[in-house]
Amino acid sequence: MKQQHTIEESANRPGGRPAAIDEIHILWISEGMSCDGDTVSVTASSQPSIEDVVNGVIPGLPKVHLHNKVLSPTLGGEHFLAPFRAAARGELEPFIFVVEGSIPNEKINGEGYWTSFGNDPETGEPLTLNWWIDRLAPRAWAVVAIGTCATYGGIHAMAGNPTGCMGLADYLGWDFTSAGGLPIVNVPGCPVQPENFMETLTWVLYHAAGSAPPPPLDEMLRPQWLFGKTVHEGCDRGSYYEQADFAGDYNSPKCQVKIGCWGPVVNCNVPKRGWMSGIGGCPNVGGICIACTMPGFPDKFMPFMDMPPGASLSSALVKPYGAFIRRMRGITNVTANKEPKWHHNRDELTTGYDPRWRPRRTTTRSR
Amino acid sequence: MAISEPAPAPAKPGQLVEMSWDPITRIIGNLGIYTKIDFAKRRVVECHATSSLFRGYSVFMKGKDPRDAGFITSRICGICGDNHTTCSVYAQNMAYGIKTPPLGELILNLGEAAEYMFDHTIFQDNLVFVDFCEAMVKQTNPSVLQRAQTTEAPNAELHGKRTIADIMTAFNPFEGELYKEALAVSRVTREMFCLMEGRHVHPSTVYPGGVGTMPQPNVFTDYLSRLIGIVDFIKRAVAMNNDVFDFFYEALPGYEEVGRRRILLGCWGAFQNPDVVDYRYETMNEWGKAMYVTPGIVVDGELVTNNLVDINLGIRILLGSSFYEDWVNEEPFVTRDPLGNPVDIRHPWNQTTLPAPGKRDFADKYSWVMSPRWLDPRTGEHLALDTGGGPFARLYVTALSGLVDTPYVQSTGQSVRITLPKGRTLPETTLEWRIPPWSNALERNRARVYFVAYSAAMALWFIEQALERIRGGDTKVFQEFDVPDEAIGCGFHEAVRGVLSHHMVIQDGKIANYHPYPPTPWNASPRDSYGTPGPYEDAVQDMPIFEENGPEDFKGVDIMRAVRSFDPCLPCGVHMYLGKGRVLRKVHSPMFGATHG
Numbered sequence: 001m002k003q004q005h006t007i008e009e010s011a012n013r014p015g016g017r018p019a020a021i022d023e024i025h026i027l028w029i030s031e032g033m034s035c036d037g038d039t040v041s042v043t044a045s046s047q048p049s050i051e052d053v054v055n056g057v058i059p060g061l062p063k064v065h066l067h068n069k070v071l072s073p074t075l076g077g078e079h080f081l082a083p084f085r086a087a088a089r090g091e092l093e094p095f096i097f098v099v100e101g102s103i104p105n106e107k108i109n110g111e112g113y114w115t116s117f118g119n120d121p122e123t124g125e126p127l128t129l130n131w132w133i134d135r136l137a138p139r140a141w142a143v144v145a146i147g148t149c150a151t152y153g154g155i156h157a158m159a160g161n162p163t164g165c166m167g168l169a170d171y172l173g174w175d176f177t178s179a180g181g182l183p184i185v186n187v188p189g190c191p192v193q194p195e196n197f198m199e200t201l202t203w204v205l206y207h208a209a210g211s212a213p214p215p216p217l218d219e220m221l222r223p224q225w226l227f228g229k230t231v232h233e234g235c236d237r238g239s240y241y242e243q244a245d246f247a248g249d250y251n252s253p254k255c256q257v258k259i260g261c262w263g264p265v266v267n268c269n270v271p272k273r274g275w276m277s278g279i280g281g282c283p284n285v286g287g288i289c290i291a292c293t294m295p296g297f298p299d300k301f302m303p304f305m306d307m308p309p310g311a312s313l314s315s316a317l318v319k320p321y322g323a324f325i326r327r328m329r330g331i332t333n334v335t336a337n338k339e340p341k342w343h344h345n346r347d348e349l350t351t352g353y354d355p356r357w358r359p360r361r362t363t364t365r366s367r
Numbered sequence: 368m369a370i371s372e373p374a375p376a377p378a379k380p381g382q383l384v385e386m387s388w389d390p391i392t393r394i395i396g397n398l399g400i401y402t403k404i405d406f407a408k409r410r411v412v413e414c415h416a417t418s419s420l421f422r423g424y425s426v427f428m429k430g431k432d433p434r435d436a437g438f439i440t441s442r443i444c445g446i447c448g449d450n451h452t453t454c455s456v457y458a459q460n461m462a463y464g465i466k467t468p469p470l471g472e473l474i475l476n477l478g479e480a481a482e483y484m485f486d487h488t489i490f491q492d493n494l495v496f497v498d499f500c501e502a503m504v505k506q507t508n509p510s511v512l513q514r515a516q517t518t519e520a521p522n523a524e525l526h527g528k529r530t531i532a533d534i535m536t537a538f539n540p541f542e543g544e545l546y547k548e549a550l551a552v553s554r555v556t557r558e559m560f561c562l563m564e565g566r567h568v569h570p571s572t573v574y575p576g577g578v579g580t581m582p583q584p585n586v587f588t589d590y591l592s593r594l595i596g597i598v599d600f601i602k603r604a605v606a607m608n609n610d611v612f613d614f615f616y617e618a619l620p621g622y623e624e625v626g627r628r629r630i631l632l633g634c635w636g637a638f639q640n641p642d643v644v645d646y647r648y649e650t651m652n653e654w655g656k657a658m659y660v661t662p663g664i665v666v667d668g669e670l671v672t673n674n675l676v677d678i679n680l681g682i683r684i685l686l687g688s689s690f691y692e693d694w695v696n697e698e699p700f701v702t703r704d705p706l707g708n709p710v711d712i713r714h715p716w717n718q719t720t721l722p723a724p725g726k727r728d729f730a731d732k733y734s735w736v737m738s739p740r741w742l743d744p745r746t747g748e749h750l751a752l753d754t755g756g757g758p759f760a761r762l763y764v765t766a767l768s769g770l771v772d773t774p775y776v777q778s779t780g781q782s783v784r785i786t787l788p789k790g791r792t793l794p795e796t797t798l799e800w801r802i803p804p805w806s807n808a809l810e811r812n813r814a815r816v817y818f819v820a821y822s823a824a825m826a827l828w829f830i831e832q833a834l835e836r837i838r839g840g841d842t843k844v845f846q847e848f849d850v851p852d853e854a855i856g857c858g859f860h861e862a863v864r865g866v867l868s869h870h871m872v873i874q875d876g877k878i879a880n881y882h883p884y885p886p887t888p889w890n891a892s893p894r895d896s897y898g899t900p901g902p903y904e905d906a907v908q909d910m911p912i913f914e915e916n917g918p919e920d921f922k923g924v925d926i927m928r929a930v931r932s933f934d935p936c937l938p939c940g941v942h943m944y945l946g947k948g949r950v951l952r953k954v955h956s957p958m959f960g961a962t963h964g
Contacts (some may be wrong), residue, residue, distance in 0.1 A: 033422045037445020043489065043550060044557050044567065048507075049750070051550060054541055069392050071537045073497055073540040077388035077929050112690060112724020115397065116419040118728050119389055126727060127417050155442040161427040162722050163891070190569060191445060250579035251846040276554065279589075280571075286579030287571020290438055305574070326811025364507035 020210035026083055027136060028068040029069035029116040031129050033156035033165045035175070038189035039070045039100060044141020044276045045194035048202060059096050061205045068098075072277050081118045088135040094180070096204065097140035099133065100158045103171040104131045106163030110292075114163045137172055141180035142204050144187065145169070145243040146197055151186040151221075152295040159299050162321040167295075169221065173182040182207075182214055186221040189268070190292035196226050196269070220295060222267065231263035231282070231289045234272025245323025245327070246315060250286060257315060260305040264314070268293040383412055389929065393494040398421065398891065400930055401729065402907065406918050411926060414900075414907035415778070416891050418937045419725065421690070421735040425720045428881045431849055431872050434575060438813060440869065440883050441569040444936060446490075448568040449482050450684050450862035451869070451883060457639075458576035458869040462644040462856030463848040471577035473833040476638045476659075477564035477590060478570070479860075480829065481901050483768070483822040484597075485556035485567075487758065488817045490934055492538065492549030493602070495812055498928050499611055500538040500546075507914045507924040511618050515698035518614055522606035524796040525793070534607050545607075552600055555593050562590050575847035584835055594823060599790035601820050605798055606638045608816040612809045619913045624900050626808030626929030628906040629667065631739060632760040633752035633889065635678065635868060637823060637861035638859035641832075648705040649855070651675045659771055659825055660861055661776040661778070663764035664741060664752065668802075672744065675859055676706065678741070682711040682868065682884070683749060685738040688893035691729030694719035700872040700880045701855055711742075715882035716855065737939075738895035739888050749895065753902035754865020754886045756811045756934035758818030760862055762800050764962045775824035785820045786826065803935025808906075808932035815934070854875050862886055864934045890933045903930055 029034050042050055048058055054066050067083050074080045086092040103116035106128050137143050145168040148154035152167040153277030169176065169184050176184055185204060187197050200223050208211035216224045232238050240255035243367070247254040257264065261283045263271070271284035282289050291301040301308075342350040368865045384406060389399030397420040402412040404724035406672045425444055428436065436454035443449035454476055460467060469477070484942035497503060504512045515532035528534045557567045563580055567570030572579040580586065615622050615767055645654065655662050655675035664678060664827040672678060694712075701716040703709055710716055727733045740749035756762045762783055765771055769780040779786045782801040800817040803810045836842075851873065857867040867887030872880040892901030900908060 027674065029419065031390070033395055033420070035445035035448065037442070039490075039566060040445045044554055045495075046551075049550070051541055051547060070395060070891055071540075072392035072495070073502070074392055075388065075498075075503075075922050076390060076392040077925060080392050109724035111726045113419060114421055114724065117388075117390060117397075129456075143671060145736055155439060156422045158427045160429060162423040163421065164420075169874075190442065235786075249847055250574055250577060251583050256579070262823070273560045275566040277558060280556045280566050282565060282571040285561075285565050285572060286581055287565035288579070290571075292569070298435075302435050304438050305432075305434045312625060324920060 003190070019210040020123065021094055021141070023063040023065075024141070024205070024208055025065045025087070025092060026098060027087055027140075028066070028100065029067060029084070029097040029117055029129065029132060030100035031115050032099060032103055033115060033163060034101025034147070034149055036070055037238070038197070039068060041191040041194045042197050042245075042290070043071070045198040046277060046285060047195045048198055050198065050316065053198070053202065056203065060201065060209055060211055064205065064211050084118070084132065084136070086160060087139060088132065090139060092338065094140065094141035094208070096142045097136045097146060098144045098146055099150045099168050100146050102153050102165035103130060105166070105169060106152055108164055122295050125171075133168070133171065137176070138179065139206065140178050140183045142185065143168070143172075143176070143178045144185045145199070146187050147192050147289050148188045148190045148292055148294075148297055151188040152297070155188060155298055159262050180208075183217060184221050185215060185217065188222060190291040190297070191272055193273065197225075200226070226269050227267040227293065229267070229269060229272070230272055231266045231268045234269055236271065236284050241318065242322060243326040244315065244319045245326060253286070256283050256286070256288050257311045259268055259289075260307065262291040262308050263289040265308070265310070266291045267295055268297070372861065375426070375571070384924060386921065388923060388927070390643070391927070391935070393497060394935040395444065395933060396887075396935065396938070398930075398935050398937050400903070400907065400926065404918070409909055409912050411910045411912065414904045415445060415733060416893060416901055416903040417734040418736045418891060419727075421722055421724070421939065422714050423720065423722060423881050425718070426722070428878050431878050433526040433871065433878050436869075436871065437573060437575065438879065443883060443885065446486055446569055446936060447482070447885075449564055449570045449573070449865045450860060450867055451885070452570050452573045453479060453881070454575060454858040454860040454862070454867045455576050456868045457497070457646065457858030458856040458871045459862060460856070461858070462854040462871055463575060463850060463875055465576050465662050465848045466645050466847050467577045467641075468846055469678065470582055470833060470836050470841055470848075472579050472641035472644070473829045473836070474578050474844060475573065476829045477635065477826055477833070478560055478573075480826040481560035481563065483554050483863055484761050484819050485553050485560060487819045488549055488556065488604075489553040491608075491809060491812065493540070493546060493553070495931050495957070496538040496546075497540050497827065498924055498931060500537045501532060501535040502541065503924060505917060507922050508619075509915060512704050514618050514842055515614065520607075520610045521613070523608050525606040526603040528607065531610060532783055534611055537960060543843065544592040547774060548600070552597055555597055559590050559593050560760050575834075576848050582833070582836055582845060584714055584834065587830055587834055587837070590733065590826075594721070594826055595788070595790065595828075598787045598823060599723040599793045601823055602787060602790070602793050602796050605816050608813055612813050615809060620807065622913060623805050623807050623888075624911050625913070625925050625930050626910065627805055628753070628902060628908045630806045631750050631752050632665040632667060632755060632763055633807070633866045634660065634754070634760040634764040635861055635866045636660055636675065637761065641673065648676070654930055655859065659773065660761050661768040661770045663766045663768055665763055665767060666743065666750065670764070671745070673768055674705070676708075677744075678859070679857060679868075680704065680708055680710065680714075681742045681744065683711060683716060683738050683740050683742050684715060684718055685749060685895040685897070687738055687896035687898075688733055689737045690725055690732055690735055691721050691737065692721035694721060704854050705855075709795060715868065715884055716857075716872060716880065718880070729918050733903065734893040736891050736893060737889050738882055738901060740895060740899070744851050750899060751892065751895070751905065752866075753890050753933065755806060756815060756932055757861065757863055757865040757886060758867055759806065759811045759814040761818060762814050762821070763802060764791050766802050773828050774789075775828050776821060785817070785824045787824055787937055789821055791866065808929045811932035836870065850865060850876055864887070864936050886937070887936045891935055891937065903933060903935070906933070941959065945959040
């Protein structure tokens with residue numbers, strides 16, 4: 001492969017503007033405690049689509065070489081592993097390292113392994129995911145964690161789990177900086193919302209091309225423009241909440257906060273954005289928010305179908321106001337549902353039409 | 368990109384070469400296939416399938432609220448998670464003693480139909496067909512590609528591709544026209560799914576007792592419009608798949624042996640009939656037979672049973688090559704089923720998962736997958752059933768059982784007739800899937816595309832029924848319930864890749880035991896305590912190879928086609944690496960590898 005720029009050249013530039021990279025590899029390992037759901041989810045995006053990025057259809061992006069197990073044109077094995085092995089030896093750069101799935105604790109299982117990715121060519125023993133992270137993360141131009149498992153541990157890090165797994169930042173350190181001078185980029189979600197990931201990846205690629213600053217991240221390393229608002233702030237059932245009109249079961253189109261929705265306290269844009277191409281979602285279409293994008297997921301939100309503790313106080317507070325406002329709006333709504341009286345088919349015109357109409361002057365101004 | 372590959376040592380005649388593929392690409396999850404190949408005889412002598420990922424769902428679900436099970440188990444798999452949610456909801460309905468309102472049931476059926484259409488399309492066209500595309504065949508069987516270039520496609524006027532090679536080229540990854548069209552269709556079908564179940568792949572609107580989907584007419588109109596938009600794509604896909612697979616039989620005589628194994632099929636049934644299902648264990652035989660994909664077990668082409676109670680009672684989870692301690696000395700949870708039948712300690716209701724990570728040793732323990740088997744009451748054999756990737760078993764059992772009779776899909780006893788409506792360019796079309804003579808790689812793949820048609824046809828039927836209910840004023844989609852202190856439940860469903868069961872035990876209002884058994888543990892299982900290999904191992908072992916490359920640049924395409932035909936999904940349940948071919952040892956006996964521990 002033609003080497004574009006050394007990592008030293010593109011790191012730590014003033015203003016965070018890297019040298020322009022015009023060709024980059026994406027080394028994607030989904031061998032964490034994963035279900036491959038984030039890879040599958042990404043194929044649902046059309047804003048932009050994975051094939052448009054890979055085929056170089058998006059203007060201004062570097063040429064991308066995607067190495068992802070699910071989509072790889074190779075037959076597998078060493079053909080597929082070759083770029084990963086080259087990168088681990090320091091012979092392939094620049095690359096973006098994408099991790100999918102939680103990172104297990106491999107210190108607790110004796111001679112075994114919780115998850116592996118390929119074998120050690122010398123011994124034939126499985127190489128753990130952790131072995132790969134230790135070698136690839138420090139060399140990566142950017143490190144991206146996809147899905148709530150890789151970002152914060154997720155469902156597999158639930159209380160009582162046997163693998164002691166964690167998020168990538170828990171493993172590498174929250175202050176980790178990639179060879180390209182970037183913090184870990186976390187794109188949570190279970191699975192990741194397709195367009196959220198593709199858009200974040202595109203931003204990182206624009207940054208690699210030198211045409212964008214680093215993506216703006218919050219303190220949990222999430223893209224601010226995607227995770228800066230709550231579910232509730234973008235939910236079209238939020239107006240039922242304001243009117244204190246709550247669903248009592250799942251047959252209702254109203255606000256689900258009393259039947260398990262955590263939307264008011266969850267950073268996620270799904271109700272606003274839809275699940276894909278603006279379709280689907282969670283509470284906006286009758287699916288309680290179980291907070292799957294959050295670091296506290298799932299344990300802090302279970303049992304999912306019970307009312308969140310904070311919701312009883314807030315829904316009680318909003319009740320008197322909401323009931324009054326709902327009634328007033330009901331009255332206005334009756335009026336709004338009537339046409340004006342001059343819409344009729346009688347043999348007279350009652351619209352107030354006057355061909356010589358002029359505004360009535362109260363004073364005359366001298367010029 | 369010039370990345371140096373270790374060059375394999377050339378094998379002398381009569382020597383076995385170890386070849387492995389780890390990880391296997393274009394599947395879901397973590398799979399390795401380890402083989403020994405006799406290049407002189409052009410045969411795979413031995414095969415081991417291993418999965419190197421363990422997460423421990425049945426371990427961390429203990430003590431949790433039973434109502435969380437559908438949300439948690441969805442995360443088992445990133446391509447078929449909704450099948451788990453659905454199956455969990457079935458099991459919970461049984462445990463809570465409730466029944467989903469009919470409209471809720473139809474919404475679930477529509478969601479699952481969209482999941483089949485999505486998953487089979489993306490897997491067949493974007494993952495499997497890369498093994499049959501022009502770029503791949505050029506590398507593995509150049510003479511076959513030459514022949515394909517001069518072979519007219521029999522169904523050209525339907526699909527518009529003049530030669531077989533034209534079809535192959537259209538499936539080249541990321542560039543081929545059909546590859547890209549299939550990705551687009553996989554998006555449309557996911558939109559359909561999201562209309563019914565909120566989001567993909569982990570549903571948001573599916574609950575025990577029903578759904579939260581608002582059953583407004585436009586939800587069904589939006590689904591129907593998209594469905595009609597893809598019916599012609601499905602008709603063309605069936606025609607193209609038939610042309611390519613028939614060509615392979617013709618171009619490579621004997622190709623029916625690739626991935627072939629004894630016909631041992633399991634199907635747990637799909638699409639509940641809302642008029643019949645009540646989720647009671649006592650009536651499970653009746654409502655199981657009323658499902659719109661018939662549950663059943665087929666041994667050597669013969670139907671053994673359609674009774675879900677018998678199917679349930681015969682499930683045994685064996686160890687032998689898996690990284691777990693045995694649980695036979697633990698306290699059982701369920702000694703008798705609700706009908707009073709004894710339940711075995713190796714049944715999922717009584718299983719305790721005791722992970723014991725260790726070194727991988729192909730002579731001893733080598734996989735995180737257990738070995739589910741079905742005890743044949745007639746012979747006492749523990750059968751390593753497979754699902755044929757899902758569609759093969761579903762169509763086979765449904766065709767043989769002759770129970771499904773709807774306006775768009777009818778079982779005839781030897782076949783399944785599927786009628787798709789008129790589309791934008793093609794007329795109404797009736798397709799017929801007939802029971803093939805073999806259980807092999809090509810027939811598993813062929814069944815997959817037919818099952819997309821099956822799902823589309825069933826979806827039409829469900830849409831009609833749903834709209835009829837809404838027009839009649841029935842909009843109830845959810846049934847209230849209370850969680851009992853003590854209960855058991857089981858759910859049977861067809862995940863995309865085949866049989867799926869969830870077994871749940873509730874004690875003190877909490878999950879005391881929960882064991883999901885998806886299809887891949889059945890298909891990808893290692894050798895059990897009786898030494899019986901799992902289906903992948905069995906299908907690859909003793910398989911001929913047709914690839915034109917020798918051991919030096921061997922790709923293993925036939926082996927990959929055999930394994931991928933099962934549609935592996937290892938989060939639900941291995942990994943192939945074409946490493947340096949190491950010369951193993953001289954063998955003089957063709958029986959090498961026939962006795963394995």
